[in-house]
Structures are given as C-alpha cells and as structure tokens.
Amino acid sequence: MSLATDAADQPTLYKRIRADIEKRILTGEWPPGHRIPFEHELVARYGCSRMTVNKALSELAQADLIERRRRAGSFVRRPQHLSAVLKIADIRAEITALGRSYGYELMHRKLRNATAADRDRLGVKTAGKVVAITCRHSADGVPFAVEDRLIDLASVPDAAAADFSREPPGSWLLHHVPWTEAEHTISAILADDRTAEALDIAVGAPCLVVDRYTWRSARTITAVRLLYPGDSHRLVARFKGG
Amino acid sequence: MSLATDAADQPTLYKRIRADIEKRILTGEWPPGHRIPFEHELVARYGCSRMTVNKALSELAQADLIERRRRAGSFVRRPQHLSAVLKIADIRAEITALGRSYGYELMHRKLRNATAADRDRLGVKTAGKVVAITCRHSADGVPFAVEDRLIDLASVPDAAAADFSREPPGSWLLHHVPWTEAEHTISAILADDRTAEALDIAVGAPCLVVDRYTWRSARTITAVRLLYPGDSHRLVARFKGG
DNA sequence: CACGATTATATGTCTAGACATATAAGTCAA
DNA sequence: TTGACTTATATGTCTAGACATATAATCGTG
Numbered sequence: 001m002s003l004a005t006d007a008a009d010q011p012t013l014y015k016r017i018r019a020d021i022e023k024r025i026l027t028g029e030w031p032p033g034h035r036i037p038f039e040h041e042l043v044a045r046y047g048c049s050r051m052t053v054n055k056a057l058s059e060l061a062q063a064d065l066i067e068r069r070r071r072a073g074s075f076v077r078r079p080q081h082l083s084a085v086l087k088i089a090d091i092r093a094e095i096t097a098l099g100r101s102y103g104y105e106l107m108h109r110k111l112r113n114a115t116a117a118d119r120d121r122l123g124v125k126t127a128g129k130v131v132a133i134t135c136r137h138s139a140d141g142v143p144f145a146v147e148d149r150l151i152d153l154a155s156v157p158d159a160a161a162a163d164f165s166r167e168p169p170g171s172w173l174l175h176h177v178p179w180t181e182a183e184h185t186i187s188a189i190l191a192d193d194r195t196a197e198a199l200d201i202a203v204g205a206p207c208l209v210v211d212r213y214t215w216r217s218a219r220t221i222t223a224v225r226l227l228y229p230g231d232s233h234r235l236v237a238r239f240k241g242g
Numbered sequence: 243m244s245l246a247t248d249a250a251d252q253p254t255l256y257k258r259i260r261a262d263i264e265k266r267i268l269t270g271e272w273p274p275g276h277r278i279p280f281e282h283e284l285v286a287r288y289g290c291s292r293m294t295v296n297k298a299l300s301e302l303a304q305a306d307l308i309e310r311r312r313r314a315g316s317f318v319r320r321p322q323h324l325s326a327v328l329k330i331a332d333i334r335a336e337i338t339a340l341g342r343s344y345g346y347e348l349m350h351r352k353l354r355n356a357t358a359a360d361r362d363r364l365g366v367k368t369a370g371k372v373v374a375i376t377c378r379h380s381a382d383g384v385p386f387a388v389e390d391r392l393i394d395l396a397s398v399p400d401a402a403a404a405d406f407s408r409e410p411p412g413s414w415l416l417h418h419v420p421w422t423e424a425e426h427t428i429s430a431i432l433a434d435d436r437t438a439e440a441l442d443i444a445v446g447a448p449c450l451v452v453d454r455y456t457w458r459s460a461r462t463i464t465a466v467r468l469l470y471p472g473d474s475h476r477l478v479a480r481f482k483g484g
Numbered sequence: 485c486a487c488g489a490t491t492a493t494a495t496g497t498c499t500a501g502a503c504a505t506a507t508a509a510g511t512c513a514a
Numbered sequence: 515t516t517g518a519c520t521t522a523t524a525t526g527t528c529t530a531g532a533c534a535t536a537t538a539a540t541c542g543t544g
Contacts, residue, residue: 012527027416028335038494049529054495062304070495070536188430188448188472206430206448206472230430230448254497280524291499296525312506312525 013048018056025065025076032078036066091147091226092171095139103138106165107146107198111153122152122220123213129153131160133169136198146198149224156221170224173214177221185211188230199229206230255290260298267307267318274320278308333389333468334413337381345380348407349388349440353395364394364462365455371395373402375411378440388440391466398463412466415456419463427453430472441471448472 024030037045042053057074060066068074095102114122114130122130131151137144149169151159156177164172187209196203208228214221266272279287284295299316302308310316337344356364356372364372373393379386391411393401398419406414429451438445450470456463 014527023416026332026335027413028332028338031338040494049531051530052528054497055527057495059304062301068495069538071493071538072536073494186428186450188450188470190432190448204446206432208428208430208450228430256497282524291501293500294498296527297497299525310525311508313508313523314506315524 013046014052014056017042017046017053018059021056021060022065030076032076034076035073036076038073090168090171090174091137091145092168095137095144100139101141103141104166104168105136105138106133107136108132108134109164111160114152118150121150121223124152124154124220126154129160133164135164135168137168143199143229145226145228146195147224147226149222151222152220155216155219169222173222177216181215183213185209187211189227191227195227199227201229255288256294256298259284259288259295260301263298263302264307272318274318276318277315278318280315332410332412332416333379333387334410337379337386340381342381343383345383346408346410347378347380348375349378350374350376351406353402356394360392363392363465366394366396366462368396371402375406377406377410379410385441385471387468387470388437389466389468391464393464394462397458397461411464415464420458423457425455427451429453431469433469437469441469443471 021030021036030036036057039050039053039057042056043050046053057066057068061068061074064077066074067077092102092104110132111129112118112132114124114128118130118132119125119127130153133147133149133151135147135149137147147168147170151169151173153160156173158176159169159173162169162172162176189207189209191199191201191203191205191207193203195201195207196205199207201207208230210226210228212222212224212226214223263272263278266278272278278299281292281295281299284298285292288295299308299310303310303316306319308316309319334344334346352374353371354360354374356366356370360372360374361367361369372395375389375391375393377389377391379389389410389412393411393415395402398415400418401411401414404411404414404418431449431451433441433443433445433447433449435445437443437449438447441449443449450472452468452470454464454466454468456465
C-alpha cells in the first residue's frame with residue numbers, strides 16, 4: 001500500500017505522524033474504539049521527542065478524531081455518526097455574505113404550553129411553555145428557505161419577549177444564547193402543499209431538509225427544521241485535506 | 243452574551259491564554275483583521291515560555307479563529323459564514339462503523355477517452371483518459387447509496403489497473419491518492435428510473451445527492467455523485483460549539 | 485467476594501533553549 | 515519608479531528534559 005503520505009509533500013514530522021494516523025482511522029484500518037499506539041511507542045517508531053507526537057495527537061483530539069484518556073491511552077472515536085460534520089451559522093449572514101439582499105418574513109408565532117409533540121421534538125419530559133415560529137427567508141426576493149422552529153422557554157425565557165417580526169429567531173438566538181452542542185440531520189422530502197406554496201415551487205418537488213437541534217449542556221434550547229428548494233438551492237462546502 | 247470563561251474553571255495557563263483571546267474575538271473587542279499580540283508580547287504578559295503561548299495560538303488557528311502569518315503576526319479571521327462544512331470519509335468505513343454489514347457491487351466500469359461532458363465535470367481542459375464507474379453500496383443487504391464516479395487518469399494513472407470489482411473506488415483512492423482540497427454540494431432530486439431501480443425505491447421518490455470533487459493542488463482527482471434514498475437515509479452530524 | 489487503599493502509568497502541561505523558513509520591509513541599482 | 519537583492523523578524527517545528535494528575539490495575543483487608 002503506497003501510503004498517501006509523501007515525505008516530499010509533508011515536510012514536517014508531526015504532520016506526517018498526524019496524517020499517518022488519520023489515514024488509518026479514515027480507511028477503517030483502525031476502527032472506532034481501537035487504541036492507537038502510546039506516545040512512547042510512536043516516539044520509538046518515528047525517532048522523535050515526545051512533544052512532537054504529542055502535538056500530532058493533540059490536534060487529532062481537537063479535531064475529535066481520537067479521544068485521549070489518562071493512563072488508558074488514545075482511542076479512535078466513533079465517527080460523527082455518519083461522518084458528516086456540518087456547520088450552519090445563520091441564514092441571514094449566509095445570504096448577505098453571498099452579496100445578495102436578505103429578506104425575512106414572520107409567518108406565524110405562537111406562545112403555548114408544550115404539546116406532547118412539542119415535548120417529543122425537544123426531547124424534554126416535563127410540561128412547560130414553548131414558542132413556535134414559522135418564517136421565511138429570501139434572497140434577492142426569491143424564497144430561499146422556510147423555517148419551522150420551536151424554542152424551549154424553560155431554557156430561554158427571554159425568547160418570550162423577543163420581537164421576531166424583524167429579526168430572524170436564528171440570529172436572535174445566536175446573539176443571546178450560548179450553545180454547547182448541536183446536531184444536524186440532512187434528508188430529502190417531497191414538498192407538501194404548505195411547503196410548496198411558501199417556497200413557490202411545485203407540490204411534489206424535491207426539498208432539502210436540515211433538522212437542527214441545539215443544546216446547552218444537556219438542556220435543549222431549540223429545534224428547527226429548514227426546508228430548501230432541492231433543485232435550486234445547494235449546500236456547498238469546501239475544505240482542506242491532506 | 244455571557245461568555246463561559248472562568249479563571250477557576252481554566253486551571254492551565256495555555257487554556258487561559260486561549261480563552262482570553264477567544265473572548266476578545268467573540269465579543270468583538272478584537273474585530274476581524276485585528277492583529278493580536280505577538281508571541282513574545284504574550285510571553286511577557288503571562289510570564290511563561292513561548293511554547294505555552296504557541297500552543298494557545300495554534301489551537302485558535304486550528305479552530306479557524308485566527309490566521310497566522312510568518313513575519314507578519316496573527317490576525318483575527320472573518321467569521322466563517324460559510325454555510326456548511328462537511329466531511330465524508332468513506333462509505334465502507336461509514337457502514338461498518340455503524341455495526342452493519344457492508345455490501346458492494348460494481349455495476350459498470352469503463353476506461354475511455356474523456357468526453358466533453360467528462361472534461362466539463364472534472365474541470366480539465368485537455369483531452370485524456372478517464373475511468374467511469376457506477377457502483378452500489380448496501381448496508382445489511384439494503385441499498386444504501388449508488389455512486390457515479392469519474393477518475394482522471396492523468397492525475398491517478400494507477401486507477402487504470404485497479405480492481406474495482408472488490409474494493410470500492412472511494413476506499414481505493416483514499417488508500418492510494420492524497421488530496422489537498424475537496425468540495426461537497428448537497429442537494430435533493432427526484433429519483434429517475436435508473437436510480438429508483440438501483441436503490442429499490444419508487445420513481446419520483448426524493449433522493450439526497452452529494453456531489454464531491456477532490457483536488458490535489460489544483461489538479462482534479464475525481465468527481466463523484468452519491469445518491470441516497472432521501473426518506474430513509476439521513477446525513478447526521480453532531481458537533482460542539484461555544 | 486466486595487470494597488478501600490496503593491501503585492504504576494499514560495497523558496497533560498510546561499520550560500529554555502535551538503534552528504528553519506517565509507516574508508514584510510528596507511536597500512540599492514537600473 | 516521599478517525591480518532585484520538583502521535583512522530583520524515572527525512564526526513553525528523540534529528537543530530533552532521536568533513535574534502534575536487522573537485513573538486502570540493491583541493488592542490487602544474485612
């Protein structure tokens with residue numbers, strides 16, 4: 001196996017060590033849970049000081065590829081479920097960053113006691129109040145996405161008084177509430193009547209769905225579903241590797 | 243925005259330095275483009291060795307919060323409004339990591355001179371040979387994704403002789419070819435006849451599409467389109483935030 | 485066997501140096 | 515003014531140590 005780690009392309013040692021390990025993880029040679037060699041073993045193998053392998057392993061840990069446990073060793077982490085990592089900041093920022101004019105429209109807002117469905121969606125057990133919001137984002141006047149959001153008022157009491165008629169809830173939350181964890185799920189569905197009308201597409205047209213759940217230390221903050229027209233809009237990501 | 247930077251919770255010095263700088267960036271005190279203090283200045287301010295501040299700054303750079311330029315200094319980066327960052331390693335590793343049995347089936351393989359469409363898709367101008375592959379991945383015997391791939395033989399001559407009847411091309415490439423950059427585009431379409439048959443779903447059912455382009459220093463390696471059943475399959479991502 | 489105390493060990497952090505390298509800035513000649 | 519050359523400097527990488535700390539493993543005791 002000619003490893004993709006070419007000494008000429010990887011001038012520095014710690015990067016080579018990191019790349020070697022990363023490759024073994026990504027190809028599945030070292031599956032999740034596998035204990036990677038101890039620092040002192042890597043020191044021996046690469047003939048370098050401990051700080052050098054430590055830097056390589058620290059970066060892999062920062063990138064969540066491995067988990068390091070004192071006395072036990074370093075272990076390959078379970079891949080982010082489906083090995084997809086997705087970040088979405090804020091649709092308003094996203095659109096304005098593209099140099100397009102941003103439009104926002106609040107379609108529905110309601111403060112209510114959480115229904116069973118709401119509690120299920122937010123993953124909370126106790127009764128409480130929630131804010132349910134439906135709104136639409138547009139770019140250059142064209143529908144860009146519809147948003148269907150639930151905010152748990154037990155976690156974010158300020159949201160009850162927030163004015164979402166001007167500011168999109170995503171931006172408001174980003175500025176007012178720190179979050180510690182989030183999960184995205186991407187899928188595809190066919191547009192139903194309501195969605196088709198809101199996005200100005202045909203009923204039965206493909207839609208890209210992004211479901212996002214946000215937590216602050218095990219406490220759900222918000223659950224949001226974003227629907228994009230599937231054929232026109234695309235989530236693009238560019239990233240470095242090697 | 244109450245930042246979670248508590249000196250009592252940050253016992254180690256380099257974490258404190260990192261948190262101090264991060265706080266100034268996130269609060270806007272140091273706006274994008276601002277030059278943060280030189281390492282030797284931070285060494286003086288915190289009374290520690292250069293390696294300690296270097297570790298703090300390196301982690302901030304790895305997290306894309308700052309950009310470091312030799313001789314110039316370290317600068318606050320523009321916030322990443324990039325809509326999505328996505329990593330996908332290898333479907334085989336993905337499925338086996340989930341504890342499901344992986345199945346692979348080569349449906350079509352052809353070595354040919356690049357057509358105009360091929361050249362367009364790969365973004366190359368000159369004529370040359372390509373390998374076109376269609377294959378199917380399954381998990382526990384159920385179709386998981388169909389893959390439609392083009393490999394530029396000018397970039398990867400070994401691919402001409404590779405045996406893709408057993409090993410999926412994605413895994414092979416990962417083992418044999420280093421890449422420096424990649425781009426993903428996610429969209430949604432309706433299944434056409436061929437796709438529907440391959441995925442064992444209905445014609446017109448929603449499909450999740452991941453288009454991936456991979457380069458090695460400005461040279462295209464491969465272009466691949468993955469089609470997933472949109473209603474059953476989901477790309478899930480979980481990540482930490484601040 | 486269950487449980488608490490001890491020990492061994494891998495990682496976590498840090499130091500005070502070293503040399504390499506990219507590049508901003510300054511210098512000088514055409 | 516412009517281009518080529520030189521220099522200064524901030525970061526990049528690395529070493530050979532050190533002590534701290536969490537914890538898996540072992541041992542001893544009831």
